[in-house]
Amino acid sequence: MxxxxxxxxxxxxxxxxxxxxxEVGLGEVHAIMGPNGSGKSTLAQVLAGREVYEVTDxxxxxxxxxxxxxSPEDRARAGIFLAxxxxxxxxxxxxxxxxxxxxxxxxxxxxxxxIDAMDFLAxxxxxxxxxxxxEALMNRSVNEGFSGGEKKRNxxxxxxxxxxxxxxxxxxxxxxxxxxxxxxxHGVNSLRGPERSMIVVTHxxxxxxxxxxxxxxxxxxxxxxxxxxxxxxxxxxSKGYGWLEExxxxxxxx
Amino acid sequence: MTAxxxxxxxxxxxxxxxxxxxxxxxxxxxxxxxxxxxRFAELGFPTTKDEEWKYTNVAPIAQVPFQPVAAASATATxxxxxxxxxxxxxxxxxxxxxxxxxxxxxxxxxxxxxxxATRLAKAVSAGTPALEQHLARxxxxxxxxxxxxxxxxxxxxxxxxxxxxxxxxKPIYLLYVSTGDGGPTISSPRTLILAGxxxxxxxxxxxxxxxxxxYFSNAVTEIVADENAVIxxxxxxxxxxxxxxxxxxxxEQARSSNVTTHSFSFGGALIREDLNAVxxxxxxxxxxxxxxxMTARQHIDHHTTLDHAQPHCxxxxxxxxxxxxxxxxxxNGRVIVRKDAQKTDSKQSNKNLLLSEEAVIxxxxxxxxxxxxxxxxxxxxxxxxxxxxxxxxxxxxxxxxEARKILTFAFANDIIDRVKFAPLRDRLRDALxxxxxxxxxxxxx
Numbered sequence: 001m002x003x004x005x006x007x008x009x010x011x012x013x014x015x016x017x018x019x020x021x022x023e024v025g026l027g028e029v030h031a032i033m034g035p036n037g038s039g040k041s042t043l044a045q046v047l048a049g050r051e052v053y054e055v056t057d058x059x060x061x062x063x064x065x066x067x068x069x070x071s072p073e074d075r076a077r078a079g080i081f082l083a084x085x086x087x088x089x090x091x092x093x094x095x096x097x098x099x100x101x102x103x104x105x106x107x108x109x110x111x112x113x114x115i116d117a118m119d120f121l122a123x124x125x126x127x128x129x130x131x132x133x134x135e136a137l138m139n140r141s142v143n144e145g146f147s148g149g150e151k152k153r154n155x156x157x158x159x160x161x162x163x164x165x166x167x168x169x170x171x172x173x174x175x176x177x178x179x180x181x182x183x184x185x186h187g188v189n190s191l192r193g194p195e196r197s198m199i200v201v202t203h204x205x206x207x208x209x210x211x212x213x214x215x216x217x218x219x220x221x222x223x224x225x226x227x228x229x230x231x232x233x234x235x236x237x238s239k240g241y242g243w244l245e246e247x248x249x250x251x252x253x254x
Numbered sequence: 255m256t257a258x259x260x261x262x263x264x265x266x267x268x269x270x271x272x273x274x275x276x277x278x279x280x281x282x283x284x285x286x287x288x289x290x291x292x293r294f295a296e297l298g299f300p301t302t303k304d305e306e307w308k309y310t311n312v313a314p315i316a317q318v319p320f321q322p323v324a325a326a327s328a329t330a331t332x333x334x335x336x337x338x339x340x341x342x343x344x345x346x347x348x349x350x351x352x353x354x355x356x357x358x359x360x361x362x363x364x365x366x367x368x369x370x371a372t373r374l375a376k377a378v379s380a381g382t383p384a385l386e387q388h389l390a391r392x393x394x395x396x397x398x399x400x401x402x403x404x405x406x407x408x409x410x411x412x413x414x415x416x417x418x419x420x421x422x423x424k425p426i427y428l429l430y431v432s433t434g435d436g437g438p439t440i441s442s443p444r445t446l447i448l449a450g451x452x453x454x455x456x457x458x459x460x461x462x463x464x465x466x467x468x469y470f471s472n473a474v475t476e477i478v479a480d481e482n483a484v485i486x487x488x489x490x491x492x493x494x495x496x497x498x499x500x501x502x503x504x505x506e507q508a509r510s511s512n513v514t515t516h517s518f519s520f521g522g523a524l525i526r527e528d529l530n531a532v533x534x535x536x537x538x539x540x541x542x543x544x545x546x547x548m549t550a551r552q553h554i555d556h557h558t559t560l561d562h563a564q565p566h567c568x569x570x571x572x573x574x575x576x577x578x579x580x581x582x583x584x585x586n587g588r589v590i591v592r593k594d595a596q597k598t599d600s601k602q603s604n605k606n607l608l609l610s611e612e613a614v615i616x617x618x619x620x621x622x623x624x625x626x627x628x629x630x631x632x633x634x635x636x637x638x639x640x641x642x643x644x645x646x647x648x649x650x651x652x653x654x655x656e657a658r659k660i661l662t663f664a665f666a667n668d669i670i671d672r673v674k675f676a677p678l679r680d681r682l683r684d685a686l687x688x689x690x691x692x693x694x695x696x697x698x699x
Binding site: 048049050051071072073075076077081082084087088090091092093098099101102103105106109141158162 | 640642643645646647648649650651652653654656660661663664665667668
């Protein structure tokens with residue numbers, strides 16, 4: 001469903017992605033790992049349409065259409081969802097209002113009828129229950145004053161409501177204690193299915209104990225330098241990223 | 255005096271006509287008026303050389319010979335005012351049209367016993383004793399030409415007197431309407447609110463206008479809060495797009511009184527609002543909130559002064575502005591802490607959202623502290639809609655213009671949320687939605 005070919009992207013005329021190739025099939029979960037500064041988050045944001053990054057070469061096909069031509073909102077309407085590494089606080093806008101507006105905009109673009117306040121509340125309650133989250137979340141301003149864990153859970157909750165076809169998670173595990181991590185992973189796992197693909201960006205292998213990927217890719221210096229099955233993550237965990245850097249320097253990986 | 259021709263003389267003539275008609279009122283009031291017109295003659299209209307008027311040019315007022323409207327031609331019907339979301343507010347109201355009381359669309363049912371809400375002109379002719387003691391005793395006509403002019407020419411307005419201990423559930427609404435007919439016209443609405451000890455009341459003062467005619471509304475309001483009184487006062491502007499409004503609100507607070515003011519501005523071509531609150535008794539508290547939404551070539555100037563004259567008083571001030579088009583805003587907020595006002599606790603902030611390249615805001619929070627044991631902070635911000643937040647909303651499928659609207663709404667709604675009377679909050683949100691809808695239509699699809 002997603003094909004990335006030779007993707008190059010820069011910000012402030014500094015090249016960060018230097019030729020990414022990646023193929024994600026329907027229902028697959030791909031983990032992207034790599035050291036700090038390798039370009040993981042940039043890749044996630046470029047896919048969501050973040051305008052601070054300029055795509056200088058390559059293409060991204062999503063269900064056969066050119067993704068890079070679409071505005072961020074049109075990507076969301078087409079079923080792409082980014083769980084932010086740093087979710088933005090929006091004082092004065094309630095989570096309920098925000099999510100219902102988002103859901104209805106997406107529904108409208110798909111030719112579906114808008115969902116009213118009562119039905120939305122029922123839907124939200126159902127999802128909160130599945131995710132084991134507190135209903136109080138709904139009436140608070142979007143992410144305002146949320147703890148790190150609450151923010152990440154709120155991202156997963158949004159994902160559960162909007163039901164994307166391609167969910168990209170940008171370091172959903174960063175800064176979480178083990179209990180919060182398990183909860184977030186539980187949420188993500190409950191959303192896995194044959195019609196939904198996922199890209200899980202993470203710095204640490206730990207998350208992948210709980211969200212077990214089908215494929216693992218290692219990003220280094222703006223390129224994918226190694227791909228494999230879930231076992232690759234374990235290898236990285238025991239050996240660290242250092243050996244990869246040596247291999248890349250010696251030209252052993254392609 | 256001033257190089258440009260102004261029509262100061264027009265008002266001196268109007269004053270003389272008043273005196274001839276014996277419209278100046280009883281002796282004490284006639285005396286106050288004479289002092290006021292003399293002071294107005296001395297001061298003249300301010301110019302931008304005057305520090306207090308540096309960014310606001312009153313030429314649209316000074317260079318037009320505004321005339322008062324005769325009572326007979328000052329009419330409006332409920333139907334002709336239905337356009338304004340501030341007309342029906344589900345509370346007792348006194349309506350004045352072009353400066354004259356309009357009994358047909360006023361009603362005062364539901365006021366508790368002992369509470370006075372009436373026309374100032376009627377209270378004056380009835381010889382109400384509190385008037386001589388309070389009317390024109392607070393608003394400073396020595397340093398303000400506009401207050402002097404209002405005092406000299408005022409004919410009518412709202413007079414509210416809440417007796418000791420009374421709790422008034424519903425707000426009392428004073429609505430000043432300008433029709434713009436037969437312009438250019440002037441009205442000089444005058445409001446006096448006397449809040450007795452331990453009373454509790456809400457007053458809304460609305461200024462709405464329509465039509466193509468030019469008019470100038472020069473309003474002065476005095477609010478006197480006795481010990482322990484709790485008062486919430488809102489001033490609304492929905493003046494017509496060619497109107498000028500100069501408003502002066504003077505608040506006098508006794509010991510342990512608590513006064514909250516809200517200022518909401520949606521309309522008008524030129525608006526100047528002076529709000530001066532004197533915390534003149536220990537433990538008094540004041541909250542000053544403001545919201546202005548300006549577009550096109552609208553100009554709004556807020557000058558507020560919080561005068562901490564006694565110890566242990568607290569004040570909180572937050573004014574927020576949204577400026578679009580070529581609109582210009584001025585915020586000048588002074589907090590004065592007098593020598594004896596130890597333990598003052600004051601916070602002041604002015605936040606502005608500029609939605610266009612050409613919108614301008616001049617903001618100047620000022621602190622003047624003469625006491626040594628106080629806690630005071632102040633600050634101002636000017637910015638655009640947060641780009642991170644815009645992207646966040648877009649990444650969830652919300653279109654860019656809707657995203658801007660949501661964020662602007664949230665910014666402004668913060669002030670509306672502070673109003674306690676729910677029907678007014680709803681109407682303010684309506685006005686906010688209307689204002690934002692007008693803006694978003696201008697954006698490319």
